[in-house]
Amino acid sequence: MVEQAERTERVRVLPRLLVAVAGGAVLGLAFEPYNLPWLALLALPVLLIALRGVSVKGGIVIGAGFGIAYYAVLVPWLSVIGGDAAIALAILEGLFYGVFGAFASQALKLRLWMLWVPAMWVATEFATASVPFGGFPWGRLAWAFADAWPGRLAAYVGIPGLSFVIAFLGVLVYALVWSKQGVSRVGRGAALIAIVAVVGLSGAVPLSMDGNGKTVSAAMVQGNVPGEGLEPLGEARTVTRNHRDVTLQLQRDVAAGKVAKPEVVIWPENSTDIDPFKDQQTRTVIEEAVGAVGVPILVGAVLEGPGENERQTTGVVWDPATGPGQIYAKRHPVPFGEYIPFREQLLPYIKRLEMVGRQTAPGTSPGVVPINGVTYGDVICFEIAYDGVVADVVKGGAQILVVQTNNATYGGTGQPEQQFAITRMRAIETGRTVLVASTNGISGVIRPDGSIEHKSKQGTADVYVASVPVRDGHTLATRLGGWPQWILTGLGMMGAVLALVARRRQRPATPPAAKPSPEGVTV
Template sequence: MNRLKALGLLLPRVVVAVAAGVALGFAYEPHAHSWLALIAVPVFLAALSGAGLSSKGGFGIGAGFGIAFYSTLVPWLSVIGGDAAIALSILEGLFFAVFAAFAVRLLRHKWWMLWIPSLWVATEFAAASVPFGGFPWGRLAWAFADSPLGKLAAYVGIPGLSFVIALLGVLVFALFRPQSGFRLRAVALVAGAAIVGGSALVNLSTDGNGKTVTAAMVQGNVPGKGLEFLGRARTVTRNHLTATLDLQKSVAAGSEDKPDIVIWPENSTDIDPFKDAETRADIETAVKAVGVPILVGAVLEGPGPNERQTTGVVWDPQSGPGQVYAKRHPVPFGEYIPFREQLLPYIKRLEMVGRQTAPGKVPGIMPIGGVTYGDVICFELAYDNVIADVLNGGAQVLVVQTNNATYGGTGQPEQQFAITRMRAIETGRTVLIASTSGISGVVQPDGKVEHKSGEFVRDVYVTKVPVRDEKTLAIRLGAWPQWILTGIGLLGILVAQASRRRNNPPTPPPAAKPARQKVPV
């Protein structure tokens, strides 16, 4: 009977948490209602608050929230398979289950308004790190590219911005929490207004060091959607060759400026141009036509047997192929298979992955024509260390080579473009994006969109952008905000646990009854 009563009390909370998770998913692209994050977070906390809720109950509530959130955020993975989308949603959702198990205790501590947003950052950090290198797609910061709050990323970085958003959610919760007194509500209202109002006053500079570079992004398009494009690699390369030749015709006619660099996307050739004469001839034809280096997205064979690498190759019109950057964060189960020998006999669909993608070992720092470019490829854009490494290596302009053809029309390209915009703000760099099928474009150092292509269309865009040397405060601080906030969150767990033991000392065992003494007769 007690179990049924406990279940009856828990189920409404789970329902509320699931609704909050769905709402948070709608804060992101392609829905882009970022304000929902400031409702979803306090509603989730409301489901976790109240007397009598155990950590076990919090775990279940958090699981409902997290799984609902990721199911709303990444339905695009259903292109690979519905089971893959469900598995990822459950795996990532469990990080919030752990968060909630601890948050139940933290909400009862007097410093809960600090512990909760710090623990949220720790949760995002964990999800972005494990397993298999993590999946940093569900960070609160990614939803705020169009909000004045997003500009704070230039100062506190992506983890710091997630803390600010979570803190605002905590402040909203404090305003409506029944236990909050007048003073706490006043502090929450003033602090929230100060954060929102202060972010609206931030003005980010887009000035360069006096030098500019003219770049052309070529989106040649692909002949199919979803997984269909994978079997038509030579056609994809020819599409990019044709688009580049047409670009040169426009330059010769005076209708386009001559670029200093041309950028082709990830997988603009899936055939190794160092091993295939026809592919190499197509690239060299394009390079000689435009007369400037082309950064080619090429899949190269090796370095080991049955291995490949997803790369950016600088191809010069005079000297030919030069520097190569190999993608450092290949996608598990998309570009390589963990536990390959054990899984392949049971999951035949994984054979579509083909050869294992070997990760690169060095950052994508590309000096081309007197300008240092920082090259990142597709999903690794979401990993902090990849971005930090190219900025600390001297990148003056960021380049994103990507291939979203598998997920075209699903919302995933829109989500990735929003992440790109946040990276522009965080780094203070112009970002040049080249995609096989969309979205290609240009994002200015303050996150404003200069150009954004459609999906599954050919698009060639030429632009002149500033070369920048100055590092933002976020880049100078590096990973310290994330480590400090994570440490604060973990400290909160320890303090709450110690307080619980102090307030609930163990019950002493019952005293032994004294032995009866015999009375002498």
């Protein structure tokens, strides 16, 4: 009987797994470079339909299939490093959605399932953004909505709150179309009204564009790099000279009256991979550019140390009068990209990891960088996706956000577009202008409402001077800080516990085994 039940379960799960895989692939299309955000409202209902009525084990398989397909479509750009790396990441992240599937399949039986399921989704996003090795928060629903009305809600409920709203809308769509859930006709009507209200009214949500009455002129320099993929890694001096040359051209344009003189110039991450404090040739190139424009340049520099065989990815304020000053060291380096966890154990078996080179040591202080009376919040590359890094610079008084990034490895893969969309959502969430400088990915200026003032093309040299507002005020999201994340994650965990308790109560009791009587008759 047990074997027959397991065989029946497998037969039921297989077609549902195929449905879930299709749903995961559809969700991946909601994000850049496809940019079809409303598909997110269809993908989650598809997953719930697949999960309805299955066991915990079936939920794990279905949820994992959904998650693996989702990340396979979302981050194929990791194949630049290696196809096995992209597959491994998709499987790893998919396992988190397997846990979601296990609990959500049981939570659908609860009275308040419409609350528990989206809260579980937020808890799942929190887990993927936290572990292992600091997490990978690239797959949050909120990131897909930079161009859609609900995205404006990030200024009030933050990124976790917006993911909850999107997941809740998906639950409402499921309730609307899946009558077997036991939702009455009145309930389905209420779900339709709620969907229209949330989507429609979010377009009218006000977003402040006002500063504190002060503006600053800033120049973003994209010097471009030679080659594609991993090729630029060996052209460090050329990259630095390219950024100098574009900066010198900027100064010529200023002298000719073509553009306004900036008060600060932003160079991208890895604009020099050679430590200018140790290499005189690199220092000379930087000082030539700084001396020409006559204003501070925030230089993206890789510095040696602090320990033996270590390095740090930094932003260095280089002043034309006083030289190098404050340094921000990247706090969240990328595992297997900038450092190798379990390095001594893995290197003998995975020779490709030798390309990583020295270990990147994380910084310890937020990137709060004052330059000429304006406080900038420096965030380097992938750090823009991590809530804590962004929250710390805003708490520290950042009036303008700066993203120094190096997308050279991922040109033309969709990764730069995804990161730029994440950056736009941070502008909405924080109510800050964001200045983006990339080596050759996407540089630009994002207004506090997430709209784009300037966006460079990939694989080209670009310089843009913008006059942007300096802002001290806070959005409701930045005032609330991490509370939405903790509350929603807590609700998700509570729903998971309640689902397991209800499952134990509903499980039929196993009758005691019959015992033979002394005469051999079963009693």
